[in-house]
Amino acid sequence: MSDANLYVIAAPSGAGKTTLVKELVKNNPGLRFSISYTTRKQRSNEADGVDYLFVNQDEFFALRDGDALLESAVVFDNHYGTSREQVDHHLANGHNVILEIDWQGARQVRESMPESITIFILPPSVEELERRLRDRRTDTPDVIERRLRDAKSDMEHHDEFTHVIVNDELEKAVAELQAIIKA
Secondary structure, three states: OOOOOEEEEEEEOOOOOOHHHHHHHHHHHEEEOOOOOOOOOOOOOOOEOOEEEEEEHHHHHHHOOOOEEEEEEEEEEEEEEHHHHHHHHHOOOOEEEEOOOOHHHHHHHHHHHOOOOEEEEEOOOHHHEEEEEHHHHHOOOHHHHHOOOOOOOOHHHHOOHHHHEEEEOOOHHHHHHHHHOOO
Protein backbone atom coordinates (compact mmCIF):
# COMPACT_ATOMS: atom_id res chain seq x y z
CA MET A 1 0.00 0.00 0.00
CA SER A 2 1.32 3.42 -0.94
CA ASP A 3 1.60 6.42 1.35
CA ALA A 4 0.80 8.69 -1.58
CA ASN A 5 -2.00 11.23 -1.28
CA LEU A 6 -4.66 12.39 -3.68
CA TYR A 7 -5.19 16.17 -3.60
CA VAL A 8 -8.34 17.57 -5.16
CA ILE A 9 -8.34 21.28 -6.03
CA ALA A 10 -11.51 23.01 -7.16
CA ALA A 11 -12.41 26.63 -7.79
CA PRO A 12 -14.69 28.78 -9.89
CA SER A 13 -13.43 29.81 -13.30
CA GLY A 14 -10.96 32.69 -12.94
CA ALA A 15 -9.99 32.07 -9.30
CA GLY A 16 -6.44 31.14 -10.31
CA LYS A 17 -6.68 27.37 -9.86
CA THR A 18 -4.59 26.49 -12.94
CA THR A 19 -1.85 28.97 -12.07
CA LEU A 20 -1.65 27.68 -8.51
CA VAL A 21 -1.57 24.03 -9.59
CA LYS A 22 1.22 24.72 -12.12
CA GLU A 23 3.29 26.42 -9.39
CA LEU A 24 2.65 23.54 -7.00
CA VAL A 25 3.68 20.89 -9.55
CA LYS A 26 6.77 22.89 -10.51
CA ASN A 27 7.86 23.11 -6.85
CA ASN A 28 7.09 19.47 -5.95
CA PRO A 29 8.86 16.95 -8.21
CA GLY A 30 7.06 14.00 -6.56
CA LEU A 31 3.64 15.46 -7.30
CA ARG A 32 1.85 14.25 -10.42
CA PHE A 33 -0.82 16.28 -12.21
CA SER A 34 -3.72 14.23 -13.49
CA ILE A 35 -4.61 15.41 -16.97
CA SER A 36 -8.40 15.54 -17.38
CA TYR A 37 -10.41 14.49 -20.39
CA THR A 38 -12.63 17.18 -21.88
CA THR A 39 -15.00 17.68 -24.77
CA ARG A 40 -14.23 21.41 -24.70
CA LYS A 41 -12.57 22.92 -27.76
CA GLN A 42 -8.83 23.28 -27.40
CA ARG A 43 -7.65 26.88 -26.84
CA SER A 44 -4.70 28.26 -28.79
CA ASN A 45 -2.46 28.26 -25.70
CA GLU A 46 -3.23 24.62 -24.79
CA ALA A 47 -1.56 21.37 -25.80
CA ASP A 48 -3.39 18.05 -26.06
CA GLY A 49 -1.97 15.61 -23.53
CA VAL A 50 -0.43 18.43 -21.49
CA ASP A 51 -3.31 20.69 -20.44
CA TYR A 52 -6.18 18.30 -21.24
CA LEU A 53 -6.91 15.16 -23.17
CA PHE A 54 -9.26 16.52 -25.82
CA VAL A 55 -11.91 14.01 -26.95
CA ASN A 56 -15.25 14.17 -28.72
CA GLN A 57 -18.51 13.42 -26.93
CA ASP A 58 -18.74 9.82 -28.18
CA GLU A 59 -15.23 9.08 -26.89
CA PHE A 60 -16.02 10.75 -23.58
CA PHE A 61 -19.27 8.82 -23.09
CA ALA A 62 -17.47 5.55 -23.89
CA LEU A 63 -14.89 6.33 -21.18
CA ARG A 64 -17.57 7.29 -18.68
CA ASP A 65 -19.84 4.34 -19.45
CA GLY A 66 -16.87 1.96 -19.34
CA ASP A 67 -16.07 3.06 -15.77
CA ALA A 68 -12.72 4.49 -16.92
CA LEU A 69 -13.41 7.80 -15.16
CA LEU A 70 -12.92 8.41 -11.45
CA GLU A 71 -15.26 11.40 -11.77
CA SER A 72 -17.02 13.34 -14.45
CA ALA A 73 -19.01 16.52 -14.62
CA VAL A 74 -20.60 18.94 -17.03
CA VAL A 75 -19.11 22.40 -16.67
CA PHE A 76 -20.21 25.26 -18.88
CA ASP A 77 -21.81 22.84 -21.38
CA ASN A 78 -18.65 20.74 -21.71
CA HIS A 79 -17.84 17.33 -20.25
CA TYR A 80 -14.79 16.82 -18.04
CA GLY A 81 -13.49 13.67 -16.40
CA THR A 82 -10.51 12.17 -14.58
CA SER A 83 -8.83 8.98 -15.73
CA ARG A 84 -9.16 6.35 -13.01
CA GLU A 85 -6.21 4.41 -14.49
CA GLN A 86 -3.94 7.47 -14.50
CA VAL A 87 -4.66 8.31 -10.84
CA ASP A 88 -4.36 4.69 -9.66
CA HIS A 89 -1.06 4.28 -11.54
CA HIS A 90 0.55 7.34 -9.93
CA LEU A 91 -0.70 6.49 -6.44
CA ALA A 92 0.45 2.85 -6.76
CA ASN A 93 3.91 4.10 -7.71
CA GLY A 94 4.10 6.24 -4.56
CA HIS A 95 3.47 9.59 -6.23
CA ASN A 96 1.15 12.18 -4.76
CA VAL A 97 -1.49 13.16 -7.31
CA ILE A 98 -3.26 16.47 -7.81
CA LEU A 99 -6.60 16.82 -9.56
CA GLU A 100 -7.78 20.18 -10.88
CA ILE A 101 -11.53 19.69 -11.14
CA ASP A 102 -14.82 21.34 -10.22
CA TRP A 103 -16.89 20.90 -7.06
CA GLN A 104 -19.17 18.31 -8.72
CA GLY A 105 -16.22 16.08 -9.54
CA ALA A 106 -14.69 16.66 -6.11
CA ARG A 107 -17.87 15.38 -4.52
CA GLN A 108 -17.64 12.16 -6.58
CA VAL A 109 -13.97 11.68 -5.67
CA ARG A 110 -14.74 12.14 -1.96
CA GLU A 111 -17.40 9.42 -2.22
CA SER A 112 -15.08 6.87 -3.85
CA MET A 113 -11.83 7.98 -2.17
CA PRO A 114 -12.74 9.57 1.19
CA GLU A 115 -9.06 9.75 2.17
CA SER A 116 -8.49 12.38 -0.54
CA ILE A 117 -7.50 15.86 0.60
CA THR A 118 -9.79 18.50 -0.84
CA ILE A 119 -8.95 22.18 -1.34
CA PHE A 120 -11.22 24.94 -2.63
CA ILE A 121 -9.73 28.14 -4.06
CA LEU A 122 -11.77 31.31 -3.62
CA PRO A 123 -11.14 34.64 -5.33
CA PRO A 124 -10.74 37.61 -2.98
CA SER A 125 -14.01 39.07 -4.28
CA VAL A 126 -16.53 38.74 -7.10
CA GLU A 127 -15.23 42.04 -8.51
CA GLU A 128 -11.67 40.68 -8.66
CA LEU A 129 -12.95 37.48 -10.25
CA GLU A 130 -14.68 39.52 -12.96
CA ARG A 131 -11.48 41.52 -13.57
CA ARG A 132 -9.46 38.31 -13.94
CA LEU A 133 -11.96 36.80 -16.36
CA ARG A 134 -11.95 39.95 -18.49
CA ASP A 135 -8.15 40.25 -18.40
CA ARG A 136 -7.75 36.69 -19.74
CA ARG A 137 -9.29 37.89 -23.02
CA THR A 138 -10.38 34.36 -23.91
CA ASP A 139 -14.16 34.82 -23.69
CA THR A 140 -16.88 37.05 -25.08
CA PRO A 141 -18.75 39.39 -22.70
CA ASP A 142 -21.73 37.01 -22.70
CA VAL A 143 -19.52 34.07 -21.77
CA ILE A 144 -17.89 36.12 -19.00
CA GLU A 145 -21.32 36.97 -17.58
CA ARG A 146 -22.26 33.28 -17.57
CA ARG A 147 -18.95 32.34 -15.96
CA LEU A 148 -19.62 34.89 -13.22
CA ARG A 149 -23.11 33.50 -12.59
CA ASP A 150 -21.73 29.96 -12.48
CA ALA A 151 -18.87 31.06 -10.21
CA LYS A 152 -21.26 32.49 -7.63
CA SER A 153 -23.07 29.15 -7.55
CA ASP A 154 -19.78 27.19 -7.42
CA MET A 155 -18.52 29.22 -4.45
CA GLU A 156 -21.52 28.11 -2.39
CA HIS A 157 -19.90 24.66 -2.21
CA HIS A 158 -16.61 25.76 -0.60
CA ASP A 159 -17.70 24.42 2.80
CA GLU A 160 -17.69 20.85 1.41
CA PHE A 161 -13.87 20.98 1.23
CA THR A 162 -11.25 20.16 3.86
CA HIS A 163 -9.28 23.34 3.16
CA VAL A 164 -10.24 26.72 1.70
CA ILE A 165 -7.66 29.17 0.36
CA VAL A 166 -8.40 32.74 -0.73
CA ASN A 167 -6.21 33.52 -3.73
CA ASP A 168 -5.67 37.21 -3.12
CA GLU A 169 -1.86 37.09 -3.52
CA LEU A 170 -0.28 34.39 -5.67
CA GLU A 171 2.80 33.80 -3.50
CA LYS A 172 0.72 33.58 -0.32
CA ALA A 173 -1.77 31.16 -1.90
CA VAL A 174 1.07 28.98 -3.24
CA ALA A 175 2.64 28.94 0.24
CA GLU A 176 -0.67 27.87 1.78
CA LEU A 177 -1.05 25.07 -0.79
CA GLN A 178 2.56 24.05 -0.21
CA ALA A 179 1.91 23.81 3.53
CA ILE A 180 -1.07 21.52 2.93
CA ILE A 181 1.01 19.26 0.66
CA LYS A 182 3.87 19.10 3.17
CA ALA A 183 1.60 18.38 6.16
